Amino acid sequence: MNKKHLIWAFGAMLLTATACGGSKNQKADATLQEIISVTVPQFNSDSAYQYVKMQVDFGPRVPNSKEHVDCGNYLASQLENFGAQVTNQYADLIAYNGTLLKARNIIGSYQPENKKRIALFAHWDSRPWADNDPNEKNHYTPILGANDGASGVGVLLEIARQIQQQQPNLGIDLIFLDAEDYGTHQKHTGNFSEEAWCLGAQYWARNPHVQGYNARFGILLDMVGGHNPSFYREYHSERYAKDVNRKVWDAAHKLGYGNYFIDEARGGATDDHLFINRIAGIKTIDIIPHNPEGDWEFDPNWHTVKDDMDNINPQTLQVVGQTVLEVIYNEK
Numbered sequence: 001m002n003k004k005h006l007i008w009a010f011g012a013m014l015l016t017a018t019a020c021g022g023s024k025n026q027k028a029d030a031t032l033q034e035i036i037s038v039t040v041p042q043f044n045s046d047s048a049y050q051y052v053k054m055q056v057d058f059g060p061r062v063p064n065s066k067e068h069v070d071c072g073n074y075l076a077s078q079l080e081n082f083g084a085q086v087t088n089q090y091a092d093l094i095a096y097n098g099t100l101l102k103a104r105n106i107i108g109s110y111q112p113e114n115k116k117r118i119a120l121f122a123h124w125d126s127r128p129w130a131d132n133d134p135n136e137k138n139h140y141t142p143i144l145g146a147n148d149g150a151s152g153v154g155v156l157l158e159i160a161r162q163i164q165q166q167q168p169n170l171g172i173d174l175i176f177l178d179a180e181d182y183g184t185h186q187k188h189t190g191n192f193s194e195e196a197w198c199l200g201a202q203y204w205a206r207n208p209h210v211q212g213y214n215a216r217f218g219i220l221l222d223m224v225g226g227h228n229p230s231f232y233r234e235y236h237s238e239r240y241a242k243d244v245n246r247k248v249w250d251a252a253h254k255l256g257y258g259n260y261f262i263d264e265a266r267g268g269a270t271d272d273h274l275f276i277n278r279i280a281g282i283k284t285i286d287i288i289p290h291n292p293e294g295d296w297e298f299d300p301n302w303h304t305v306k307d308d309m310d311n312i313n314p315q316t317l318q319v320v321g322q323t324v325l326e327v328i329y330n331e332k
Helices: 003-020 022-039 045-057 066-081 146-165 199-207 235-254 272-280 314-329
Strands: 085-094 100-110 117-123 169-178 217-221 231-233 261-265 284-288
Touching: 022 261, 022 284, 045 146, 045 314, 066 085, 066 100, 066 146, 066 272, 066 284, 100 199, 117 146, 117 199, 117 272, 117 314, 146 169, 146 217, 146 314, 169 199, 199 272, 217 272, 217 314, 231 235, 235 261, 235 272, 235 284, 272 284
Parallel strands: 117 169, 117 217, 217 284, 231 261
Antiparallel strands: 085 100, 100 169
């Protein structure tokens, strides 16, 4: 049903309710809610795939590189083109090895005046080293990060395109976080710390783009474009935001995606959502693949030079994107 038909139906029910009294008014309200619940936009996986490819075509998006600057400008302009109010949050962040990173969080906001908000997150930088590659010669080679980074951003850009055409009931913030993947190299001989990762998320959680910012909940997308992933309810998500996990997994199962969204709590990831929960206090979950039985915990090409466009499956983008749309458009 398009917007014109929805508005017509709403007007007709209001007239009927006024003429026929309270009991029919309640029935009209119930019918209206049913109509609204089925007007979720249809996610376009081909569109999302192209947004992933556009990022990868810039090359590795490592902070302090020209590719990073160019891709950041592209992401900000895309959000503006899709009608979002864009905030660029620049920060100098210190990596675990002392490198000064010129980082940039990019935020696209819809209905910024609406106090009822949902935050959707993904990181847009890529790993500076393929330190999980089976070929040791690649361990200091930057990766393209098609799945690890670009996939989540690609899904959110397609969601932005849909929001421009049809606004949900709540305000939405699409938050592209930087410097997530500049964490400790596997060959590092010093200390390993959770805080070495997700530097952009830590900065945003302490310095949100709007003073006093809050959201009803948040959803982080990470590595959501691979082949045959299993999305379990991640440990930290279950600990901090169990009800949000339930909401998202129920939506996925309603859509028939139970073979992707496995209704079990397994695995734990040091990811952006961990610091958003700890520091900002916003209940945030992580949709991230987990393989409890294989040789790899996340994607088989995680932090390798093979994390390229061959690693992206449009069907997976469709499953995750449609699930997120189902959640945000049915939130009242």
